[in-house]
Amino acid sequence: MSALLLEAKGVAKHFGGVKALHDVSLSIRKGEIYGLIGPNGAGKTTFFNVLTGLYHPDGGEIVFAGEKLKASAPHEAAARGIARTFQNIRLFANMTARENVMVGRHVRTSAGVMGAVLCDRRTRAEEAAIHRRAEELLYYVGVADRADDLAKHLSYGDQRRLEIARALATDPQLLALDEPAAGMNSTETEGLRRLVEGIRADGITVLLIEHDVKLVMGLCDRVAVLDYGQKISEDVPSIVQKDPRVIEAYLGGAVA
Amino acid sequence: MTLFESLRHNRRAAIGAMLFLGILLAVLPFTVGSMMGNSWLRILDFALLYIMLALGLNIVVGFAGLLDLGYIAFYAVGAYFYALLASPHFGLHLPVWLIIPGGAMLAGLFGIILGAPTLRLRGDYLAIVTLGFGEIVRIFMNNLNAPINITNGPQGISGIDPINMGGVTLAKPIEFVGITIPSLHAYYYLFLGLALLIVFVSIRLEDSRIGRAWVAIREDEIAAKACGINTRNIKLLAFAMGASFGGVAGGLFAGFQGFVSPESFSLMESVMVLCMVVLGGMGNIPGVILGGILLTLLPEAFRHGAGPVQMALFGKILLDPEALRMLAFGLALIVVMLYRPAGLWPSSTRRREFKGEGA
Numbered sequence: 283m284s285a286l287l288l289e290a291k292g293v294a295k296h297f298g299g300v301k302a303l304h305d306v307s308l309s310i311r312k313g314e315i316y317g318l319i320g321p322n323g324a325g326k327t328t329f330f331n332v333l334t335g336l337y338h339p340d341g342g343e344i345v346f347a348g349e350k351l352k353a354s355a356p357h358e359a360a361a362r363g364i365a366r367t368f369q370n371i372r373l374f375a376n377m378t379a380r381e382n383v384m385v386g387r388h389v390r391t392s393a394g395v396m397g398a399v400l401c402d403r404r405t406r407a408e409e410a411a412i413h414r415r416a417e418e419l420l421y422y423v424g425v426a427d428r429a430d431d432l433a434k435h436l437s438y439g440d441q442r443r444l445e446i447a448r449a450l451a452t453d454p455q456l457l458a459l460d461e462p463a464a465g466m467n468s469t470e471t472e473g474l475r476r477l478v479e480g481i482r483a484d485g486i487t488v489l490l491i492e493h494d495v496k497l498v499m500g501l502c503d504r505v506a507v508l509d510y511g512q513k514i515s516e517d518v519p520s521i522v523q524k525d526p527r528v529i530e531a532y533l534g535g536a537v538a
Numbered sequence: 539m540t541l542f543e544s545l546r547h548n549r550r551a552a553i554g555a556m557l558f559l560g561i562l563l564a565v566l567p568f569t570v571g572s573m574m575g576n577s578w579l580r581i582l583d584f585a586l587l588y589i590m591l592a593l594g595l596n597i598v599v600g601f602a603g604l605l606d607l608g609y610i611a612f613y614a615v616g617a618y619f620y621a622l623l624a625s626p627h628f629g630l631h632l633p634v635w636l637i638i639p640g641g642a643m644l645a646g647l648f649g650i651i652l653g654a655p656t657l658r659l660r661g662d663y664l665a666i667v668t669l670g671f672g673e674i675v676r677i678f679m680n681n682l683n684a685p686i687n688i689t690n691g692p693q694g695i696s697g698i699d700p701i702n703m704g705g706v707t708l709a710k711p712i713e714f715v716g717i718t719i720p721s722l723h724a725y726y727y728l729f730l731g732l733a734l735l736i737v738f739v740s741i742r743l744e745d746s747r748i749g750r751a752w753v754a755i756r757e758d759e760i761a762a763k764a765c766g767i768n769t770r771n772i773k774l775l776a777f778a779m780g781a782s783f784g785g786v787a788g789g790l791f792a793g794f795q796g797f798v799s800p801e802s803f804s805l806m807e808s809v810m811v812l813c814m815v816v817l818g819g820m821g822n823i824p825g826v827i828l829g830g831i832l833l834t835l836l837p838e839a840f841r842h843g844a845g846p847v848q849m850a851l852f853g854k855i856l857l858d859p860e861a862l863r864m865l866a867f868g869l870a871l872i873v874v875m876l877y878r879p880a881g882l883w884p885s886s887t888r889r890r891e892f893k894g895e896g897a
Contacts, residue, residue, distance in 0.1 A: 334764055360766030368764075374757035377750075385754045389766025391747055395779065398746030399739050405746075412747070452766050 294341035317502035324508040335359040365454035375434035383416040386451025419447040579722040586729035589830035592814040594783025600821035602776035603756025608672025612781035614803035616641035616788020624699040645785025646778040653777035679800040694799025701793035819881030
């Protein structure tokens with residue numbers, strides 16, 4: 283068994299009286315593709331938001347790469363190596379595709395106001411490196427030909443890919459994808475599968491929320507199932523698929 | 539902005555254009571001064587101050603997308619800082635090279651003071667808080683004459699030292715290699731120099747890691763956070779940078795005018811500067827400069843021209859030029875926002891996109 287990259291311990295999040303997450307513990311190993319599935323409203327995206335620091339958890343903790351993750355500090359989560367995409371694509375609409383990816387390099391670069399104004403050798407070298415990396419990533423996800431177009435004018439599938447490129451630009455250890463195949467046709471989904479497999483092959487651990495069961499079962503090494511904010515199953519896909527609690531969550535309980 | 543892009547690729551043409559612009563800007567005060575008189579020279583000087591203000595506000599509103607309706611407060615801070623430290627009011631006469639940077643820093647600090655409590659606010663909520671901040675600063679200036687007289691209240695501070703550089707005062711004509719440079723001209727060159735410096739800083743910032751972070755926050759703050767941008771610090775930086783430009787302009791204003799009073803820093807002034815940014819082309823530096831020039835010159839042209847034109851046409855003045863000026867200003871705003879919602883001179887990416895769509 284390979285080393286753990288992420289360990290969530292008893293994570294809880296309430297919205298008023300609604301327990302969006304209730305004592306969720308799960309562990310993700312380095313280098314695996316880990317699926318997080320569950321019916322609508324099960325708390326998958328809430329878990330993502332706690333993980334990436336957008337929500338403050340009401341209980342529990344997350345240990346990432348051996349160290350506790352600071353709660354509600356999204357930029358620190360990114361700095362630690364957690365990158366994410368969003369269920370409803372959140373690109374910088376009026377920036378070009380290239381600029382979107384360049385923003386992703388922010389956390390790995392350091393030029394400040396003085397550097398920008400003086401444009402010294404170090405800043406120029408850093409800018410050149412940002413440009414290079416952005417080109418590479420645009421090419422990697424397959425939107426290089428749209429580099430100079432505004433993000434909002436890209437096709438839906440390309441926007442999803444661009445968002446992944448932007449996330450990869452932060453040099454993550456863990457890439458968290460929130461329903462990346464939503465709204466994609468089967469060709470696009472197949473392309474996405476290859477992209478995610480390539481990302482894993484490059485040594486990046488992937489956490490995947492997805493509704494496309496075929497994609498999840500084919501792609502993920504292990505899967506966790508959330509229902510009403512609780513983890514009801516966690517194992518390899520073939521076992522999870524047969525878990526009666528999972529079947530009940532998805533299809534409803536037996537009629538008495 | 540295809541013109542600018544072709545200039546970027548053609549070095550010789552770029553140098554030529556710069557040279558032409560340089561000569562034009564250098565002879566402008568002499569042409570204006572001899573053809574149109576000193577009142578227009580003063581207006582020209584003010585146009586440069588407003589360009590500085592508009593570029594400062596452009597960082598906050600145009601780049602970072604934070605709607606600030608109290609921006610003139612930073613202009614006031616810079617102006618009062620100069621007035622208090624270089625006037626008979628306290629008997630202090632500090633040198634200008636200390637006051638202007640000091641005013642910029644103090645204004646930057648005020649920018650952070652305004653920014654810190656408003657970090658979670660956006661759009662209309664932020665606009666209301668900043669509006670309140672601008673008014674608070676003005677009202678403080680108005681009332682800080684008791685119990686201890688700091689700002690001299692509504693009477694304002696007069697007798698402010700003119701700007702004095704290396705023993706040469708700009709208040710009197712300067713003899714320079716046989717040429718006499720009148721005071722208004724000298725101020726023009728000083729303001730031009732600083733305005734160009736601010737343009738330069740703005741351009742460098744726009745195309746940098748920091749500038750991209752500002753725009754990212756404007757476009758989607760949550761996504762910006764997820765990209766690892768410390769939105770709190772980057773927003774405060776935008777407020778501080780924008781405010782410091784305002785502080786510089788304020789200090790220059792005080793030295794130029796020789797008099798400051800709270801009524802120069804009313805809400806209307808904030809609105810004016812915001813209009814320059816929005817009308818010119820939010821986030822686009824040449825557009826903002828254009829906005830600053832147009833909105834300084836056109837109202838003045840109305841003020842000076844509306845009376846004589848009416849006399850010539852009707853033989854009497856039917857409409858008060860002052861009222862007419864505001865009417866025209868309002869109409870211009872409506873027309874521009876209807877037909878050019880992105881401003882008179884929007885940024886290149888937008889324009890390129892509009893062209894790309896047609897192809």
